[in-house]
Amino acid sequence: MQTENKQNQKKTRRNQEALPILMLILLSSLLVLAIVIGIYYKVQPNMTASADTKENYAEKNESEEILRVVTKAPTKAPTAIPEPTTTKAPSPTEAPTPTETPSPTVTPTEAVTPSPTPTKAPSPTATPEPTEAEIPSPTATPEPTEAATPTPTATPTPTVAPEPTEVPTPTPVKDFTADPEKPMVAFTFDDGPYTPVTGRILDVLKEYDSHATFFIVGNRISSYTDTLKRIYEEGHQVASHTWSHKNLKELDATGILEQINKTEKKLNQYVPVGSVMLRPPYGATNATVRATVPVPMIHWSVDSLDWQSRNTDAIIEQVLKDVSDGDIILMHDLYDTTAAAVEYLVPELVERGYQLVTVEEMFAVRGQELTAGKVYYQAIPKR
Numbered sequence: 001m002q003t004e005n006k007q008n009q010k011k012t013r014r015n016q017e018a019l020p021i022l023m024l025i026l027l028s029s030l031l032v033l034a035i036v037i038g039i040y041y042k043v044q045p046n047m048t049a050s051a052d053t054k055e056n057y058a059e060k061n062e063s064e065e066i067l068r069v070v071t072k073a074p075t076k077a078p079t080a081i082p083e084p085t086t087t088k089a090p091s092p093t094e095a096p097t098p099t100e101t102p103s104p105t106v107t108p109t110e111a112v113t114p115s116p117t118p119t120k121a122p123s124p125t126a127t128p129e130p131t132e133a134e135i136p137s138p139t140a141t142p143e144p145t146e147a148a149t150p151t152p153t154a155t156p157t158p159t160v161a162p163e164p165t166e167v168p169t170p171t172p173v174k175d176f177t178a179d180p181e182k183p184m185v186a187f188t189f190d191d192g193p194y195t196p197v198t199g200r201i202l203d204v205l206k207e208y209d210s211h212a213t214f215f216i217v218g219n220r221i222s223s224y225t226d227t228l229k230r231i232y233e234e235g236h237q238v239a240s241h242t243w244s245h246k247n248l249k250e251l252d253a254t255g256i257l258e259q260i261n262k263t264e265k266k267l268n269q270y271v272p273v274g275s276v277m278l279r280p281p282y283g284a285t286n287a288t289v290r291a292t293v294p295v296p297m298i299h300w301s302v303d304s305l306d307w308q309s310r311n312t313d314a315i316i317e318q319v320l321k322d323v324s325d326g327d328i329i330l331m332h333d334l335y336d337t338t339a340a341a342v343e344y345l346v347p348e349l350v351e352r353g354y355q356l357v358t359v360e361e362m363f364a365v366r367g368q369e370l371t372a373g374k375v376y377y378q379a380i381p382k383r
Helices: 002-072 195-207 218-223 225-233 253-268 287-292 312-322 336-351 359-365
Strands: 184-192 213-216 237-240 328-332
Touching: 184 195, 184 336, 184 359, 195 225, 195 336, 213 218, 218 225, 218 253, 225 237, 237 253, 237 359, 253 287, 312 336, 328 336
Parallel strands: 184 213, 184 328, 213 237
Antiparallel strands: none
């Protein structure tokens, strides 16, 4: 019995002595396992990166090879290969979606900008009247002018009035009321009518009970018939500036008469003016013109140079520094600056004691008869 107890005690003591050893072995195994796991996770990213680097390097080489092939192509750009499209299987209630056909690749070509066509500058003339190219032509002009001319900016397209079916009935000759003993001048306006400007001029003349002479370009009549009628109905003188502003010195007798007769015929379709005075474009006349023109020709003694300066203050100064009794003042009812200058000049000249009359009235009240084919510059008062 004692022997068994001793043996049990020995076994127990051996077990107790072996337990630390087993624990140490277990801990060592766990430590080794942890180290192995750590080494594995440390090495794995590098292996993945290495694999990615190899794959990227292969892709890079493949891209460089493709680039070299494209670069070596002589002239034609490579055509992009369209990606294959997947055709959707139609459902019982849905129609099949058609496969889109890839568009062919178009090689862009370099755009060529056309060189501007040089515009021929008008030849200088002996008179400072505006050239043909400066006259804005209405959109609905029935016959083109000699030179293509710009339409005034931001101007509504005029409506062409229908041709009248009857010739207007002539009105009795006016009774002129100007006092021949008092100073007077005649404002004259070329190249119109042009409603935005002519209308302003008519407004200020009406306000100061004054009148002027308008030298009309024939091919503008159909586009501004209402303004033409207003000029006539408010007592102003309607005269001719030829049909298309041609230099009469460059025409023969037939061409001269065509420019005059065509304009008078058109005028009389809308206002009963009969045969009217003429202002030759550019003030250009010669022996042929004087021998052919069947009406008096009116030039000017004061040039406002409105066509040149296009400046209201300059126009006003130019007129006031030269104006005197019997003068004929040259202006153009095309420019806003001219309208603004007239809005100042009319009350100013009236304040200075001038009567503002038509050319016809100024010569008539001073007893100066006008002769066909002769050029007149001013109505010099008799002393």
